Amino acid sequence: MIVEQTLNALLLGAMYALVAVGFTLFFGVLDLVNFAHGEMAMLAAFTALSLFGLALGRTTDVPTGSLWALSAVAILAVGGIGVLTERVALRRLRAAPALLMLLATVGVSIVFREAVRLLYPAGSNPQVFPSLFPKGTVHLGPFGVPYDTLAILGVGWLLIVAADRFINRTRIGAMIRAVAQDREAALMMGIDLDRTIATTFFLGSSLGAVAGILNGAFYGIVRFDMGLLLAIKGFSAAVVGGLGSFYGALVGSLVLAAVETLTVAALPGGSQLRDVTSFLVVIGFLVFRPNGILGERSVEKV
Amino acid sequence: MLRRGFLVSLILIGVLALGLVPGTPAGPVEVVKIAFLGPLTGPNAPQGLGARNAFDLAIRQANASGRFPYRIEGLVLDDASDPATGRAAALKAVSDPAVVAATGHWNSPVAFATIEVFHEYRTPIIIWGAIHPDITRRGYPEVTRVAPTAEQETAVGARWVVRDLRLRRWSVVHDTTAYGTFTRDAFVGTARGFGAEILSVDGINVGDRDFSAVLTRIRSLNPEGLFFGGVVTEGALLRAQMVRLRIPAAFFSISGIFDDKFIEVATAAAAEGTLAIKPGVPLERIPTGRRFIEEYRRAGYREPYGAYGPYAYDATGIILDALRQVGPDRAKLVDAIRNIRYRGILGEITFDREGQTRLVAVTRYVVQDGKWTVWEDSEYAKGKRKIR
Numbered sequence: 001m002i003v004e005q006t007l008n009a010l011l012l013g014a015m016y017a018l019v020a021v022g023f024t025l026f027f028g029v030l031d032l033v034n035f036a037h038g039e040m041a042m043l044a045a046f047t048a049l050s051l052f053g054l055a056l057g058r059t060t061d062v063p064t065g066s067l068w069a070l071s072a073v074a075i076l077a078v079g080g081i082g083v084l085t086e087r088v089a090l091r092r093l094r095a096a097p098a099l100l101m102l103l104a105t106v107g108v109s110i111v112f113r114e115a116v117r118l119l120y121p122a123g124s125n126p127q128v129f130p131s132l133f134p135k136g137t138v139h140l141g142p143f144g145v146p147y148d149t150l151a152i153l154g155v156g157w158l159l160i161v162a163a164d165r166f167i168n169r170t171r172i173g174a175m176i177r178a179v180a181q182d183r184e185a186a187l188m189m190g191i192d193l194d195r196t197i198a199t200t201f202f203l204g205s206s207l208g209a210v211a212g213i214l215n216g217a218f219y220g221i222v223r224f225d226m227g228l229l230l231a232i233k234g235f236s237a238a239v240v241g242g243l244g245s246f247y248g249a250l251v252g253s254l255v256l257a258a259v260e261t262l263t264v265a266a267l268p269g270g271s272q273l274r275d276v277t278s279f280l281v282v283i284g285f286l287v288f289r290p291n292g293i294l295g296e297r298s299v300e301k302v
Numbered sequence: 303m304l305r306r307g308f309l310v311s312l313i314l315i316g317v318l319a320l321g322l323v324p325g326t327p328a329g330p331v332e333v334v335k336i337a338f339l340g341p342l343t344g345p346n347a348p349q350g351l352g353a354r355n356a357f358d359l360a361i362r363q364a365n366a367s368g369r370f371p372y373r374i375e376g377l378v379l380d381d382a383s384d385p386a387t388g389r390a391a392a393l394k395a396v397s398d399p400a401v402v403a404a405t406g407h408w409n410s411p412v413a414f415a416t417i418e419v420f421h422e423y424r425t426p427i428i429i430w431g432a433i434h435p436d437i438t439r440r441g442y443p444e445v446t447r448v449a450p451t452a453e454q455e456t457a458v459g460a461r462w463v464v465r466d467l468r469l470r471r472w473s474v475v476h477d478t479t480a481y482g483t484f485t486r487d488a489f490v491g492t493a494r495g496f497g498a499e500i501l502s503v504d505g506i507n508v509g510d511r512d513f514s515a516v517l518t519r520i521r522s523l524n525p526e527g528l529f530f531g532g533v534v535t536e537g538a539l540l541r542a543q544m545v546r547l548r549i550p551a552a553f554f555s556i557s558g559i560f561d562d563k564f565i566e567v568a569t570a571a572a573a574e575g576t577l578a579i580k581p582g583v584p585l586e587r588i589p590t591g592r593r594f595i596e597e598y599r600r601a602g603y604r605e606p607y608g609a610y611g612p613y614a615y616d617a618t619g620i621i622l623d624a625l626r627q628v629g630p631d632r633a634k635l636v637d638a639i640r641n642i643r644y645r646g647i648l649g650e651i652t653f654d655r656e657g658q659t660r661l662v663a664v665t666r667y668v669v670q671d672g673k674w675t676v677w678e679d680s681e682y683a684k685g686k687r688k689i690r
Contacts, residue, residue, distance in 0.1 A: 001522050008514045126535050128566050135571075137548065146546050219511045220542055221535065221567050229509070264515035271516040272478050272505035 003143055005265045011149055011218075013257035014156030018211035019234025020241065020249035021163060022204030028180035028244040029200045030094075032101050036085060036108040038231025040078050040205040041212030045222040046116050048074035048213055049127060067132050075209040082205025083198045091194070109227070117224040126223045129216035152214050159210055163203065164246060176200055180244070208234075236282045242295020251293050256281065334630045335375045336361065336621055337395035338614075339388060339406030339416065340431070342380040349408045352608025353430055354378055357405060359601050360618035369626060377401055383408070385415035392416035396423035402630045403427070403639070405617040408610060410434030417445045426624075426636045428617040431610040435484055438656040444636050446657035448620070448646070449613045450581045452481060453488040454662045456531070456556050459579035460492035462666055463554045467577075467689070469527040473520045473551070474503045475513075475540060476531030485531035485556055493529075501525050506536060513543050521549045526690070533558040538567035545572040552689045557581060560667065560674065570672030575682070575689045578667045583648055584676065585612065590647045616646035 019041060026034040051070040089108050093101045117123040133148040167173035175196045178186040187193055211230060216222040233256065241252025256278050263270040263277040270277075285292060338357045340350035361376045377395060381388035388407070395401050396419060404420065407413040408431035420427040421442040429437060429447035438447050463469050472493055476486035482505070490500050501523040504516050517540070520528065528544065528551045530537050537559035544553060545568075557580040565573040585591025594615060598607050607615075624638035644651045648663040666677035668689070681687045 001518060004518050005515060008512075008518060011514070012512060126563075126567065131569075144548055148546075215511075219539055220569065221511065221539065261515045265519050269503075269505060271475075271510075271513075272507055274510075274515075275507065 001265075005261050007145065007149065007153075009254070009257045009261040011153055011156075011257075012260065013254040014153055014160070015211055015215055015218075015230075016233050016237045016253035016256055017160055017250050018156055018207050018214070019230050020237040020253050021160060021246065022208045023235050023238040024241075024244055024246060024249040025176070025200050025204040027238070028246075029176060029197055030090075030101070031098060032090070032105070033235065033243075034204075035102065035105040035231065035235075036112065037105075037204065037208055038227035038229070038234065039109045039112040040082055040208035040227070041215065041230045042116065042222070042224065042227030043081060043112060044074050044078040044209030044212040045129060045216040045226065046120055046127075046224075047077055048216070049129065049222065050120075052130065064132060064134065067130060071132065071213050075206050075213065078209035078212075079202040079206035082201040082208075085205075086197060086201040091197075109231075113224055113227065120224070123224050126221045129220055129222045131220065132213070132217040148218060152218055155210070156214060159207065160250060163207060166203070167246060172196075172199055176203075233278075236279065238292075240282055240285050240292055242292025245292070245294045248292050248294035255293070331372045331630055333373050333375055333400055334370075334402055334625065335377045335398060335400040336618065337377040337379060337398075337401050337404035337406070338618075339379050339381050339391050339395070339404060339412075340614075341383040341408055341412075342378070344383050346383045346408055348605065349431060349608050349610055350380075351605040352611040353408070353614035355601070355603040355605060356598065356607050356611035356615035357618045359598060359603075360615050360622065362601065363597070364622045370622075372630070374622070374625075375400075381407065381409070381412045381416070383412060385412050388412035389415045389419060392419040396420065396425050401425070402625065402632055403621045403635050405430050405614060405621065407432040410437060413437050417442055420444050423632075424636065425632050426621070426639050428620060428639065430614040430617045434480065438658045443640060443657070446639055446653050446659075448617045448651060448659050448661075449610065450659065450662040450664070452485050452556060452558075454658075455579060455581050455664060456485045456488035457492040458662055458664050459554065459556060459666075460489050460498075460529075461496060462579065463527060463529075463552070463577060464493045464496040464498045467552070469552055470497065471499050471501055471524070471526045472529055473501050473523060473525040473527075474529045474531070475516065475520075476503070476505055477508050477533070477536055478505045479508060479532075481533070481558065482531045485558075486529075489529050489531060506532075506540075508532070508536060510536065511539055513540050514547065517543055517547050517549060521547055525549075525551045527552040527554055530555040530559065534561045534564050535567065538564045538573070541576055542568040542572045550690055552577060554578070562674070565669060565672055565674070570669075573669045573672070575687070576669040577677075577689065578669075578674070579664050580667060581662070581664050582609065582612065583663050583665055585647070588648075590645075594647050612647045616644070616648070616651060619646060620644045620651065 022037050026032050048071050051074055085108055089104045090101055093104055133151040136147050137144040175191050178191055179196050237252040237256045238249045240255055241248030259281050260274045260278050263274045338354055340353050341347055342350045358376055361374050364374050379391035381391050395404050404427040406427055407429055410432040413429055413432035421444050426444045431449055433449055433451045435451045435453045438445055474486055476482035530540055537555055541553050554577040560578050560580045585595055620642055623644055624635050628634035628638045640653055649661045651659050651661045654660055667674045668677050668680045668682050670680050677683050682689055
């Protein structure tokens with residue numbers, strides 16, 4: 001049971017981390033809490049669903065291969081939507097007080113959410129999302145682990161490692177880090193600010209998109225307001241870990257997931273208290289260690 | 303000064319007297335009205351419109367029968383699923399002196415708001431669709447209900463799975479809404495009464511999607527059955543994750559999950575063997591039901607009668623029956639309805655001390671090959687398949 005609950009926590013942690021990484025990237029590069037970030041996950045799930053419907057004529061019983069290909073298209077498309085959002089709604093506010101940009105992201109998030117609710121057929125209702133992974137179970141000694149759990153754990157954490165490599169090992173990653181550290185100095189070194197920020201939005205949004213699609217594939221259901229829930233958890237994870245710190249987002253996600261799983265597993269009546277305990281942890285961090293576990297920057301701007 | 307005051311009062315008295323004349327039952331009563339309240343607009347309109355048609359059908363048949371020495375009229379009022387609108391509609395109904403009784407409501411919050419009005423004006427109301435157990439527990443003699451509550455339904459279901467299917471060790475998961483907690487209490491109470499052991503009780507929030515932690519804990523208790531008190535989405539996710547974690551227990555729930563969406567979300571493979579119970583009987587299976595379907599069809603209503611149409615039809619029938627016994631008098635109707643013995647579509651309706659129907663006709667279902675199948679027709683009942 002302990003091994004399995006640990007797996008449950010790791011899975012939940014991977015989902016949170018994919019969203020939290022985006023929050024931390026945006027905060028690092030733009031000093032911005034992007035409240036529209038959760039909607040990228042939701043948009044990805046619904047874009048994928050629409051693509052399944054358009055290209056295959058149905059959303060169930062379709063070959064996994066084409067689902068994967070179309071999901072990839074959806075993820076890239078949402079990365080593009082992220083870039084577009086920045087270009088249209090945020091770029092012109094870059095010099096304005098930080099609060100304005102923050103409000104703009106809240107507005108963008110409402111627009112996306114309500115657009116899906118109104119434009120997608122029966123958009124207020126939960127939509128069935130096909131499973132992207134084969135059914136079945138791997139037996140590891142006494143434990144049976146379903147394929148999809150393993151696959152999601154694998155895909156999730158692999159992408160996070162890849163994002164880490166991208167940021168820390170590539171030239172573009174170096175530009176992102178440079179802008180995050182000191183925007184003026186980066187400009188003086190000849191870094192194209194607009195392009196770097198656009199790249200960051202593409203990266204962050206497509207990671208959030210992956211979270212949305214994995215979420216849909218795992219639970220089998222997506223809803224127009226799923227982005228909001230993911231955003232709250234992802235943002236909280238980023239705050240606990242330390243906004244602006246890449247590893248902080250990972251650690252924060254794992255801490256939140258562990259707290260939630262532990263609450264349900266160990267406390268009597270814990271399943272209705274999971275959000276209570278996890279947000280108590282968030283509040284605790286905000287009060288006693290506002291910089292988070294690994295964070296060094298101040299979060300006063302939020 | 304005195305003269306003028308006298309004149310004014312004289313005129314006032316005259317006006318009042320004139321105004322009162324048509325209202326006083328000087329001659330024989332010509333029109334008696336029965337009010338209908340329900341959601342005719344908004345998201346629940348399909349429920350309300352079907353019930354309204356059934357109500358209308360009952361009144362048309364009563365007028366055609368020639369058994370009433372006066373014409374009966376329906377006063378149809380929209381409650382829009384909103385307590386304030388419902389209250390205004392109720393006030394409109396009770397302030398019409400021709401209205402002798404009412405039937406109403408699909409939404410419990412609306413019913414809570416209007417029963418106060420009907421109680422205050424001593425006007426009987428029969429609830430056809432709102433199923434919160436407390437509606438009939440205010441101690442109002444005017445309020446009765448023909449639809450079985452979630453509690454009654456759950457109790458019948460618990461008897462089935464514990465006594466008849468001999469599943470003794472149960473884990474309970476419920477959502478934290480009123481619906482979830484009422485059904486939890488009804489299940490736990492009844493199941494224990496039939497000798498079941500309740501191993502765990504867990505509440506979940508509506509909107510939660512990840513139940514793996516709570517299910518992992520439940521699996522270690524090794525229950526024979528898992529009862530879920532809640533509605534479609536959480537129920538389907540719970541069932542799917544239960545199968546994913548290979549918990550070899552039966553899954554039983556109430557009408558809250560009875561929907562094709564449950565099978566779609568959980569997937570047919572995972573939903574296989576899910577047990578559920580639903581109030582009502584498929585009407586085409588019983589003669590009274592077939593007659594209702596036929597008469598409803600012949601009347602040519604545009605909307606289908608819906609899940610609660612038959613209840614609204616019976617509620618109206620009870621009012622008409624009482625009306626024939628005691629005549630158009632609100633106070634007498636209150637008692638007559640309380641003590642009625644009425645042959646309705648689903649069986650004989652009588653009311654208990656609270657005014658709640660004693661008739662709890664339910665149908666048992668099991669998911670077989672991706673379809674909700676009546677238990678008696680299923681391969682599970684014949685022993686060809688096992689639910690665990």
